[in-house]
Amino acid sequence: MAANDVILAIRDLTVRFSGIVALDGVEFDVERGKIVGLIGPNGAGKTTLFNCLSRLYTPERGQILFEGHSLLTFPRHKIAKLGISRTFQNLALFPTMTVLENVMLGAHSRTKTGFFRHALRLPPVAKEERFIRDVAMESITLLGLEHLADHLASGLPYGTLKRIEFARALAGAPKLLLLDEPAGGLNHEEVFQLASLIQQVRERLKLTILLVEHHMNMVMQISDKVVVLDFGRKIAEGRPSEVQRDPEVIRAYLGDRI
Amino acid sequence: MQLPASAKEIDTRTTGLRATRPAAASHARLWKLVGLILTLIVAYLLPLGLSNYQAFEFTQVFIYAIALLGLNILIGFNGQFSLGHGAFYALGAYTTAIMTTRWDIPYGWTIIVAGVLCLIAGFLFGLPALRFEGLYLALATFALALSTPQILKYFDNWTGGSQGIVLDKPSVPLGLPINADQYLYYLTLTVLLLLFLLAWNLLRGRVGRAMMAIRDNPIAAEAMGVNNALYKSLTFGVSAMYTGIAGSLGALAVAFVAPDTFNAFLSINFLVGSVVGGIASIIGALFGAAFIEFVPIYAQEISRAAPWAIFGVVLILFMYVMPTGVAGLLHRVLERLTRRPSKESSADNVVATSPAPADPGASSPARAASGKHE
Numbered sequence: 313m314a315a316n317d318v319i320l321a322i323r324d325l326t327v328r329f330s331g332i333v334a335l336d337g338v339e340f341d342v343e344r345g346k347i348v349g350l351i352g353p354n355g356a357g358k359t360t361l362f363n364c365l366s367r368l369y370t371p372e373r374g375q376i377l378f379e380g381h382s383l384l385t386f387p388r389h390k391i392a393k394l395g396i397s398r399t400f401q402n403l404a405l406f407p408t409m410t411v412l413e414n415v416m417l418g419a420h421s422r423t424k425t426g427f428f429r430h431a432l433r434l435p436p437v438a439k440e441e442r443f444i445r446d447v448a449m450e451s452i453t454l455l456g457l458e459h460l461a462d463h464l465a466s467g468l469p470y471g472t473l474k475r476i477e478f479a480r481a482l483a484g485a486p487k488l489l490l491l492d493e494p495a496g497g498l499n500h501e502e503v504f505q506l507a508s509l510i511q512q513v514r515e516r517l518k519l520t521i522l523l524v525e526h527h528m529n530m531v532m533q534i535s536d537k538v539v540v541l542d543f544g545r546k547i548a549e550g551r552p553s554e555v556q557r558d559p560e561v562i563r564a565y566l567g568d569r570i
Numbered sequence: 571m572q573l574p575a576s577a578k579e580i581d582t583r584t585t586g587l588r589a590t591r592p593a594a595a596s597h598a599r600l601w602k603l604v605g606l607i608l609t610l611i612v613a614y615l616l617p618l619g620l621s622n623y624q625a626f627e628f629t630q631v632f633i634y635a636i637a638l639l640g641l642n643i644l645i646g647f648n649g650q651f652s653l654g655h656g657a658f659y660a661l662g663a664y665t666t667a668i669m670t671t672r673w674d675i676p677y678g679w680t681i682i683v684a685g686v687l688c689l690i691a692g693f694l695f696g697l698p699a700l701r702f703e704g705l706y707l708a709l710a711t712f713a714l715a716l717s718t719p720q721i722l723k724y725f726d727n728w729t730g731g732s733q734g735i736v737l738d739k740p741s742v743p744l745g746l747p748i749n750a751d752q753y754l755y756y757l758t759l760t761v762l763l764l765l766f767l768l769a770w771n772l773l774r775g776r777v778g779r780a781m782m783a784i785r786d787n788p789i790a791a792e793a794m795g796v797n798n799a800l801y802k803s804l805t806f807g808v809s810a811m812y813t814g815i816a817g818s819l820g821a822l823a824v825a826f827v828a829p830d831t832f833n834a835f836l837s838i839n840f841l842v843g844s845v846v847g848g849i850a851s852i853i854g855a856l857f858g859a860a861f862i863e864f865v866p867i868y869a870q871e872i873s874r875a876a877p878w879a880i881f882g883v884v885l886i887l888f889m890y891v892m893p894t895g896v897a898g899l900l901h902r903v904l905e906r907l908t909r910r911p912s913k914e915s916s917a918d919n920v921v922a923t924s925p926a927p928a929d930p931g932a933s934s935p936a937r938a939a940s941g942k943h944e
């Protein structure tokens with residue numbers, strides 16, 4: 313793997329919502345195999361950036377290059393197949409379906425039998441179903457959710473629901489994983505476990521991870537690089553140790569108090 | 571949350587899980603299988619002990635069940651509303667009426683043509699319908715239902731105008747020792763079984779999961795790679811196909827079609843049957859069909875003056891006792907009998923735990939998905 317193998321390049325990304333500029337000329341690279349932390353105060357534009365990558369929002373200006381292809385030429389439903397999976401800050405599970413079924417949806421983009429073949433249950437269907445189930449079980453096991461496989465993906469603790477989303481994202485065998493505040497709802501001990509899980513998953517599955525998280529210790533501990541947003545602008549980028557000392561970053565975070 | 575040391579460990583954990591489950595699950599499956607076989611035997615022997623009129627009533631139940639299954643696939647499994655399925659029922663009915671009377675085409679072929687036509691019509695209707703969600707879609711489809719009788723009358727050189735078209739009842743083939751009503755019973759029952767099997771296949775795998783995912787959370791579904799627009803239009807097409815085939819069979823059974831039988835009330839009746847039976851359920855369509863066939867008849871017997879008042883009371887009672895439909899109740903009873911601790915993953919089970927969200931388009935998870943901002 314080349315030292316400078318860029319999997320995701322963001323250029324001049326600008327998003328405006330009636331009046332406010334949610335992203336303002338943001339530029340940075342994500343190198344393959346790295347964990348990149350994306351931080352910033354509330355409303356800085358982190359989730360907006362994820363939503364651009366998922367094609368939920370179309371930027372007013374700028375480019376997003378994933379493995380050299382412009383993401384902006386793909387419709388929403390093609391993103392997963394390209395190799396980008398995500399979790400959602402405020403959860404987007406399928407609440408009337410079981411945990412297993414939720415995670416099986418994660419493998420949807422890796423399979424292709426359609427209406428006709430399913431209605432007639434033609435041979436490829438059984439094979440694909442087995443594949444989907446195996447992939448999902450593996451992912452569920454990885455996240456320690458086996459005992460909940462047949463439970464509905466609702467009425468469970470927030471942290472558990474977050475883990476189900478994590479498992480579902482992994483079932484898509486992504487190259488790039490977008491985690492939007494995965495530590496939400498976890499206690500101190502669990503945050504520590506999650507951090508090591510993310511690192512292990514990266515190692516094991518050869519993933520690249522873009523991590524949005526307010527848990528500063530965790531971000532600084534596991535990120536290879538940190539990008540800091542404030543009011544839609546990138547105000548810093550670099551190794552965790554550098555970013556932590558950056559005066560502008562300190563001002564952004566402590567602004568009101570100085 | 572520690573990773574297992576090796577893939578092998580994953581395997582043992584997985585199989586360990588599977589080993590703890592089957593006792594209860596296979597028990598339930600056995601119950602279901604026995605129930606199914608017994609029902610089938612009864613269903614195929616039943617007409618021998620029925621009067622012609624009773625056989626006709628059951629034929630009508632089967633026909634409605636096919637139509638309702640189409641509606642269930644759309645509303646219950648995909649979260650799209652329709653108050654206009656009477657239009658597809660009419661399209662299927664007139665396809666058969668026109669083809670058999672004008673061109674002498676064997677009725678068997680016309681059933682297939684009716685299905686294909688409605689599949690295409692439903693798909694095409696589903697495309698613009700993508701712009702509407704929830705109640706707006708309900709209204710758009712209701713407009714379709716309202717205009718159906720007028721449209722039928724307008725094309726009177728094809729449809730025979732308000733006079734309608736009289737069909738020949740299918741004659742009994744191969745010299746079978748049954749009468750025409752019994753034959754229709756067997757014909758519709760067989761078509762019903764075939765279509766129920768296809769629906770079950772469709773709903774229990776990747777396609778069915780994607781349909782339900784769209785219902786539960788369209789934004790998440792799309793993020794998983796589901797082509798929402800295509801799935802929703804195709805689901806609309808499949809749904810219309812079921813209802814159209816029902817219409818075709820209905821024309822054969824009644825041997826008559828006329829515009830005013832396909833009014834908006836028919837569409838509403840379908841929705842009633844769908845909800846009473848259990849909206850996110852395959853088998854529920856049968857119960858719903860029995861409801862809309864028999865309850866009005868009994869209501870008429872109880873009170874000639876106000877049958878619909880009685881129908882209304884029975885309907886409210888049903889919804890009160892079985893808020894998730896007959897299928898929902900049945901599912902819970904079966905679950906209690908076999909004492910399963912948690913839900914098993916199958917299309918039919920969704921019904922007991924949660925009916926389709928009332929307003930799938932605007933459900934809050936969709937908004938949650940795009941961040942916290944409304």
Ligand SMILES: Nc1ncnc2c1ncn2[C@@H]1O[C@H](COP(=O)(O)OP(=O)(O)OP(=O)(O)O)[C@@H](O)[C@H]1O
Pocket residue numbers: 329332333334352353354355356357358359360361401940941942943944
């Ligand atoms: N769909 C939208 N419509 C209008 N404004 C929006 C929309 N999405 C985001 N915004 C606004 O854009 C800005 C950036 O929001 P965003 O959710 O990206 O922030 P964030 O960095 O994820 O914050 P947090 O840490 O609180 O999750 C905010 O001011 C937000 O109100």
Ligand SMILES: [Mg+2]
Pocket residue numbers: 358359360401941
């Ligand atoms: Mg956010």
